[in-house]
Amino acid sequence: MSYKLKSDQGVILADLLAGQVTLMADQLRYSLRIKSQDRTAFTKACGIDLPNKIGQTIIQNDRMVFCVGPDEYILIDNPNLRETLKQKFEQLADKFVFSTTDISHRNIGFKLSGKQAARMINIGCPLDLSLETFPVGKCTRSVFESAEILIFRNKEDEFQLETWRSFAPYMARYFEKFCLENESL
Amino acid sequence: MLLIRCPYCQEERPEIEFSYAGEAHIARPLNPDDLSDESWAEYLFIRSNRRGLHYERWLHAHGCAQFFNALRDTVSDKFETTYKIGEARPQVKK
Structure with a gap:
C-alpha cells in the first residue's frame, strides 16, 4: 500500500490507497x-x-x-x-x-469506492448502509467517530463523504487503519 | 445502541446523532416582567422529573438539525413515540 501526506491550507491530509479512498478536488x-x-x-x-x-x-x-x-x-x-x-x-x-x-473552504470531500466502502464507513458510523435502507442517490448527515459528516451514495459501491476540513486528517487515519487491518480483502 | 425515530426524517436513526433538550411543553411566560421572582425561577428551573413516561424535547443534531418531542419511559429508556414540534401531545396508554 502507499499513501502520501500533503499539506493543504495548514492541515495535513492523507491520500490513501489510490482508488479506495480519494481526496476530492476543490469544489x-x-x-x-x-x-x-x-x-x-x-x-x-x-x-x-x-x-x-x-x-x-x-x-x-x-x-x-x-x-x-x-x-x-x-x-x-x-x-x-x-x-x-x-x-x-x-x-x-x-x-x-x-x-x-x-462553505467551500470549510468542507472537504472523500470518495470511498470498492466493495468495502460501506464497511469502511461503518467502522465509525452506525447507520445501516444496506441498499434497501440506503439506496443509490440518498444523502444524509450523520457522525463518523464524533465528526459530523454528510454521506452520499454515488453508486452501489461508491460513497462521497463530506466533512469539515479540520476533521479530515483524523478521519483519514481511521481509513488508513481500516486499510492496514484489511489488506487481504 | 438505541434507535430513535426522527419525525422529520421519518427514519430510525442511531442515538449518537441526537441530543436531549429537556422537558417538553414548557411554554415561556408571555410577560416575564409581570412574574414574581419565585414564579420566574419556577419556569426556569423547576421540572417534573418524572419516573416513568416523560414528555421531552430532542434535537436531531447530526441529522436534519430539527427539534422534536418524544414520549420516553425514563425507567426502561423505551421511546413510546416521537412527534413534530407543534403537534398535540399523544395520550399516555395505560
Missing part, C-alpha cells in the same frame, strides 16, 4: 437555507433544482444539491461557477427570504 460549496413554500419559486427564478424531501439529491452536470433538513440544502458545484452563482444569489436577495453561505 464550490454553499449552505442554502430556504423555506419550503418558496422552494418552487426559487427554482424557477434561478434554475437551481432543489429536492423536496430530506435525504434526496438532485444532480445536474457538475452540480449536486443535497437536502439535509426541511429547509436546508448543501449545494456542490464546479469552482469556475463561483462568480456566476454569487451574482445569481445577489439578484434574488430582495425577492426571497433565504440565506446562502459559502
Whole structure:
C-alpha cells in the first residue's frame, strides 16, 4: 500500500490507497437555507433544482444539491461557477427570504469506492448502509467517530463523504487503519 | 445502541446523532416582567422529573438539525413515540 501526506491550507491530509479512498478536488460549496413554500419559486427564478424531501439529491452536470433538513440544502458545484452563482444569489436577495453561505473552504470531500466502502464507513458510523435502507442517490448527515459528516451514495459501491476540513486528517487515519487491518480483502 | 425515530426524517436513526433538550411543553411566560421572582425561577428551573413516561424535547443534531418531542419511559429508556414540534401531545396508554 502507499499513501502520501500533503499539506493543504495548514492541515495535513492523507491520500490513501489510490482508488479506495480519494481526496476530492476543490469544489464550490454553499449552505442554502430556504423555506419550503418558496422552494418552487426559487427554482424557477434561478434554475437551481432543489429536492423536496430530506435525504434526496438532485444532480445536474457538475452540480449536486443535497437536502439535509426541511429547509436546508448543501449545494456542490464546479469552482469556475463561483462568480456566476454569487451574482445569481445577489439578484434574488430582495425577492426571497433565504440565506446562502459559502462553505467551500470549510468542507472537504472523500470518495470511498470498492466493495468495502460501506464497511469502511461503518467502522465509525452506525447507520445501516444496506441498499434497501440506503439506496443509490440518498444523502444524509450523520457522525463518523464524533465528526459530523454528510454521506452520499454515488453508486452501489461508491460513497462521497463530506466533512469539515479540520476533521479530515483524523478521519483519514481511521481509513488508513481500516486499510492496514484489511489488506487481504 | 438505541434507535430513535426522527419525525422529520421519518427514519430510525442511531442515538449518537441526537441530543436531549429537556422537558417538553414548557411554554415561556408571555410577560416575564409581570412574574414574581419565585414564579420566574419556577419556569426556569423547576421540572417534573418524572419516573416513568416523560414528555421531552430532542434535537436531531447530526441529522436534519430539527427539534422534536418524544414520549420516553425514563425507567426502561423505551421511546413510546416521537412527534413534530407543534403537534398535540399523544395520550399516555395505560
